[in-house]
Amino acid sequence: METFASALLPADLPLWASFLLIAVSFVTAGITTAVGIGGGLAMLAVMANVLPVAAIVPVHGAVQVANNSSRMFLLRKDIVVPIVLWFSIGGVIGAVLAGQIVVTLPLGVLQLIMGLFILYSVWGPSLKNFSSGKWSLFAGGLIATAASLFIGASGPITAAFLPRSKLDRQQLIASHAAVMVLQHGFKIIALGILGFVFTPWVGLLFAMLVSGFFGSMAGRAVLWRIPEDKFKRLFNLVLTVLALRLLYQSAIT
Numbered sequence: 001m002e003t004f005a006s007a008l009l010p011a012d013l014p015l016w017a018s019f020l021l022i023a024v025s026f027v028t029a030g031i032t033t034a035v036g037i038g039g040g041l042a043m044l045a046v047m048a049n050v051l052p053v054a055a056i057v058p059v060h061g062a063v064q065v066a067n068n069s070s071r072m073f074l075l076r077k078d079i080v081v082p083i084v085l086w087f088s089i090g091g092v093i094g095a096v097l098a099g100q101i102v103v104t105l106p107l108g109v110l111q112l113i114m115g116l117f118i119l120y121s122v123w124g125p126s127l128k129n130f131s132s133g134k135w136s137l138f139a140g141g142l143i144a145t146a147a148s149l150f151i152g153a154s155g156p157i158t159a160a161f162l163p164r165s166k167l168d169r170q171q172l173i174a175s176h177a178a179v180m181v182l183q184h185g186f187k188i189i190a191l192g193i194l195g196f197v198f199t200p201w202v203g204l205l206f207a208m209l210v211s212g213f214f215g216s217m218a219g220r221a222v223l224w225r226i227p228e229d230k231f232k233r234l235f236n237l238v239l240t241v242l243a244l245r246l247l248y249q250s251a252i253t
Helices: 002-008 015-035 039-050 053-074 081-102 107-123 128-132 134-151 155-161 169-193 199-223 228-252
Strands: none
Touching: 015 039, 015 053, 015 199, 015 228, 039 053, 039 155, 053 169, 053 199, 081 134, 081 169, 107 155, 107 228, 134 155, 134 169, 155 169, 155 228, 169 199, 169 228
């Protein structure tokens, strides 16, 4: 059994680390499906402690494509297509221009800007034309995709651009998942072009895809049991915590 697993999993990664990531994929996929956000950052935190530095962002992006795909499939009837369309158009441009747009900014400055923006989107006065228009969705796709190339987990900044007050919980999670699939997809294509080789990681990624699918199923069962008003409050609370984490990281970077 150990020899079989060794043949499928990355040679440069201890077996215990591979099995840990497979288990974490189940847990974080369940969290994101139930709460709407947060699993990607939790996954990134674990990966940062077990993966080689050069593999963290590419492997995390590939896992997020897989886990968000399962969530998108399970909630496919609730996807709001115009949101995904405009985010995706901005995402293509963001992936192409990421080097010119973001690479000139220090990481701490980028984290500070994103953290403040997320806090404002949750607690600040509503900017109706900005928060629900197609151009704000386009801008969100561009900014979030560009940022994801450098910070890995861009779920909170993506969620901040979604018209949360106009969506029910199923629409919010389904549309966010669809946007994240395309966003991380653009990112891994860009990283592949830049030279990262995904082949040694295919076995691990497949195992994490399977565990993430079952995690999403478990999270969906929890989602149906959360009342709508409590879900919105919980979603905003998690966004706030993640924004404060970004601000803390910007202060120590």
